[in-house]
Amino acid sequence: MSRYIQLASLFRQRIETGEWKVGAKIPTVKELAEQCGVATMTIRQALDIIEDEGLIERYRAKGTFVVERPSRDLWCEVKTDWSGLLIARDNALIEILGR
Numbered sequence: 001m002s003r004y005i006q007l008a009s010l011f012r013q014r015i016e017t018g019e020w021k022v023g024a025k026i027p028t029v030k031e032l033a034e035q036c037g038v039a040t041m042t043i044r045q046a047l048d049i050i051e052d053e054g055l056i057e058r059y060r061a062k063g064t065f066v067v068e069r070p071s072r073d074l075w076c077e078v079k080t081d082w083s084g085l086l087i088a089r090d091n092a093l094i095e096i097l098g099r
Contacts, residue, residue: 004045011050016070025063
């Protein structure tokens with residue numbers, strides 16, 4: 001997995017846990033690059049991801065600010081239909097549960 005994707009996940013986690021609070025200014029690109037031991041371009045790519053998610057906003061000469069915490073989506077999309085779900089796999093045990 002690309003380093004910038006890993007860093008985007010780390011930064012998202014910092015926002016989610018409150019280490020970076022909503023409304024707070026986060027460290028500069030240069031500071032983050034030094035902390036994480038990567039190039040500034042890698043940090044910019046990671047910040048691009050979480051900016052696209054609407055978690056941060058960047059302002060020239062002012063800094064980068066947290067604007068929202070990540071939403072916790074507990075549902076996942078399954079890309080198949082019922083017939084695909086009902087196909088038995090090798091060594092699969094299928095139980096039909098009643099109500």
